[in-house]
Amino acid sequence: MTEREDFLAWVESALYTAERALHDGDAGPRRALWSQEEPVSVLGAWRNAFGLEEVAALFTHLERSFSHCTSYAFELQAYDVSDSGDTAYTVGLEHISTSVDGVPRTFSLRATQVYRREGGRWRVAHRHGDTVTAPGAEG
Numbered sequence: 132m133t134e135r136e137d138f139l140a141w142v143e144s145a146l147y148t149a150e151r152a153l154h155d156g157d158a159g160p161r162r163a164l165w166s167q168e169e170p171v172s173v174l175g176a177w178r179n180a181f182g183l184e185e186v187a188a189l190f191t192h193l194e195r196s197f198s199h200c201t202s203y204a205f206e207l208q209a210y211d212v213s214d215s216g217d218t219a220y221t222v223g224l225e226h227i228s229t230s231v232d233g234v235p236r237t238f239s240l241r242a243t244q245v246y247r248r249e250g251g252r253w254r255v256a257h258r259h260g261d262t263v264t265a266p267g268a269e270g
Contacts, residue, residue: 134216138246141253142210142221151203154229158194162187166247166254174259176240199235202228205242219246219253224263239263 132140149160165171165186173180173189177196180189206224213219221244228237245257 134212135210138212138219138253139207139210142205142207146255147203147205150205150225151200153190153193154197154203154227155200156194156198158190162190164253164255165190166249166256168249168254170256172257176260176262196232198230198233200227200229202226202237217248220244221246225260 145160145164149164152158152160167183169183170181171183171186173186175189177193178189180186204226206226207221208224209220209222211220221242223242225240225242227240228235230236239262240260241263242258242260244255244259246253247256248254
């Protein structure tokens with residue numbers, strides 16, 4: 132299996148499972164996939180976080196806000212792994228149906244993530260997500 136195929140398999144399994152769990156109120160799987168080494172950052176649809184402490188607090192906030200996920204789909208649009216095999220990125224759309232603070236919502240996020248290999252495992256180091264206001268919206 133090539134580095135790209137290995138990375139894509141991880142995205143489609145472990146990363147997918149972690150994001151689905153987060154939107155069902157469990158940030159544990161997401162925490163397990165995020166780097167525990169600085170720098171880490173989130174430029175988020177809900178709020179921003181810089182550094183390990185702020186990112187951890189953001190994940191706690193999100194797991195308390197989300198519940199009852201009925202649908203999560205990740206529409207991967209682009210990805211790559213560096214020639215060294217130590218860094219990678221994904222770009223895609225997340226389509227989510229969940230409850231936010233007890234209110235059912237359906238929304239899509241544009242999500243870009245940066246990954247680095249630590250101890251032989253992929254870890255998320257940065258996430259940028261913003262809401263898509265209408266189907267096909269690019270604004």
